Amino acid sequence: MAEEIDFQEQEERELYEHLRIEADKGQALLRLDKFLMNRVENTSRNRIQNAIEAESVFVNGKIVKASYKIKPFDVVTMVLPDPPRDTEVYPEDIPLDIIYEDDDVLIVNKQAGMVVHPGFNNYTGTLVNALTFHLNQLPTMPGNTGRPGLVHRIDKDTSGLLVIAKNEWAMTFMAKQFYDHSIHRKYVALAWGDIEESGTVTGYIGRNLRDRRVMDMFDSEEKGKWSVTHYNVLERLGYVTLIECQLETGRTHQIRTHMKSIGHALFGDEAYGGNRILKGTAFTKYKQFVNNCFELLPRQALHARSLGFVHPRTKEYMEFEVDIPADFAAVLEKWRGYSVTMGE
Known part of the structure; x- marks a missing residue:
């Protein structure tokens, strides 16, 4: 049986709430450790299980085991001896470009x-x-x-x-x-597939109902926020396409979600399925080529290339642009070489 937490004792032990998640009304029965893996970014299952074993994780105010099945409207909290630091920022001497x-x-x-x-x-x-x-x-x-x-x-x-x-x-x-969507932001992305010359993706973006770490497209504002991405083809490279995306809105994972929704996940994007071979041949040589590209660029092929805005004091329009980084550039060169051999 789950153990009731004594909140007076908790206060005396100076425990602090670090995490609070309420399960959705459509939540399917799911083990607590798996539920937290789906909801908490940048953590490991081992770390979550250790927290549960240390009795730092509560469901509806009660200590439970990792095997506890989360159900709709359950409230999961994590309490630790130290106060949360996500509202306290510590300066660090890290180089900035x-x-x-x-x-x-x-x-x-x-x-x-x-x-x-x-x-x-x-x-x-x-x-x-x-x-x-x-x-x-x-x-x-x-x-x-x-x-x-x-x-x-x-x-x-x-x-x-x-x-x-x-x-x-x-x-x-x-x-x-x-807020007014008057900021000019352009991204460069490498996407799977042969994309049409230009287009616009719209829809409501919200948290995926099964995995809160990723976003999904919905058909109503009750489930997400309205989003607009315009895209243009910059270069066709066989089984992938280099595109430029201009954001009209700025939702979490907007470009990544939008491109997946039209069948063109970003190259190397693990969260949205782009780290698998989605287009191409079954030849071993091709598979090795793509895997070599994944090793060169172990992330989504997405770069915020330009940014334009009105300066807050001078009221003059300013625009900045930076080249794609070396890892992205190296993969582009490999695909350029490969696309040439495809046309021979």
Whole structure:
């Protein structure tokens, strides 16, 4: 039988809530450890099981085992002796590729593999930790605690441009531009398949009902947020296509979700199935070629290449652009070589 937690004893032991997840109304019965694996980013099953065995995980206020079956509306919490640090940012001397900086804004070219802001199980080594070291003080928007200076973000394994607000006025001004969708953002992506010349993908993006770590497309605003991505073909490379994507909205995993939804998952995108051979031949030589590309680029082939906005103080339009990084460029060259042999 599950053990009732004594909340007075919990307070005396100075336990702090680090995580709180409520199961959806459509939640199928699922083991607690598997449920948490689906819901918590950047963690391992071993770490989750250790937390459960240490009696740090509760369901509806009760200590349970890893085999407990989560059902609809169950509330899962994790409590630990130390206070959560996702609202406390520690400065770290991490090199930054700064493209531009003045008194109001800073433009940084984020490297692939760097998380943008601290969060559960991911408190150090982030862009915000680096920014906090580089700058004495950064503003924070209401409801955005723990993410100072940020008015937008890009995924951990996506490279490219981000604008950082250095004061409250700049943050408010830039946030309004993002809200109005007047920021100009263009990404370069390598996608599986032969894509039509141009197109627009629209729909409601929300959390996948089975795996909260990924996003999905829905048919109503009750399940997601409206999203728009325009894309153009830059280069056809046989079984993959290099495209440029312009965001009209900025939803989590927007380009990755949109391209998968039209049958063109991004090359190397593990979360959305692009790290498998989706197009091509059954020849061993081809399989080896693609696997070599995956080794060169062990992430989604997505780069935030250009960023344009109206400066908060001068009111002048500014635009910045950075080349694709070396790993992306190397894979492009390999596909260019392969596509030439296909045409012979």
